[in-house]
Amino acid sequence: MKKYFFYFSKKGWFYEFLYFGDSHGLYMVGTLMNLPAGLKINIDEINKDLERRQKGYGRGQRMKIEKDEINIVSGIWKDYTIGAPLTFLIKNRGANTEKDIRSVPRPGHGDYSSYMKYKLPDLNIYTERNSARWTVVLTALGSIAKQFLNELNIEIHGYVKTIGKMKINNGEITEEVKKYIDEAKKRAIL
Secondary structure (H helix, E strand, C coil): CEEEEEECCCCCCEEEEEEEECCCCCEEEEEEECCCCCCECCHHHHHHHHHHHCCCCCCCCHHHHCCCCEEEEECEECCEECCCCEEEEEECCCCCCCCCCCCCCCCCCCHHHHHHHHCCCCCHHHHHHCCCCHHHHHHHHHHHHHHHHHHCCCCCCCCCCEECCEECCCCCCCHHHHHHHHHHHHHCCC
16 A cells, blocks of 8 residues: 655645555555545546556557446545545456466566565565556546646646657657657567
8 A cells, every 4th residue: 555645735735645456456446535525526537537548559468458447435425525535446357367486576667676675475466566557546546636626727738758768749659659669668678
């Protein structure tokens, strides 16, 4: 379980969130604390952001397995926040098919640092804890935060400026950029 704080103003309001679950377990889970009561939550917008997360060139095979949809289980009533912690689930469809114990860490992954901290002998355990699957929860949390900020007339925009040493012009993924991504994936670095 990871816990973070996002301080919003000098008045002391802060957006606190937790996320937990294993990438091949039943669910990924997120909880937000300190959301004000009365904020309208648009679940369709959250699901659009989750779908958008899965698009784009170079995504892994797992993106084809998952069909992410948020299921808010506490903290809202008739689409409005109630001031209590908001908790949601996102179902995992991918299963961990690894049956053999793995003792060699993957380059560029959190296997080694997790092993040094927890000392569990099978590095497959850390695959669950250090997975890109975590981004599904972070996307949903960000989507809810974005809805709150929109209420304050604050818009959020983002774009990719570079991938490694490759500059991206106006967010356009050209054949040259695709080739760079493919070569980097083969080397397992960017």
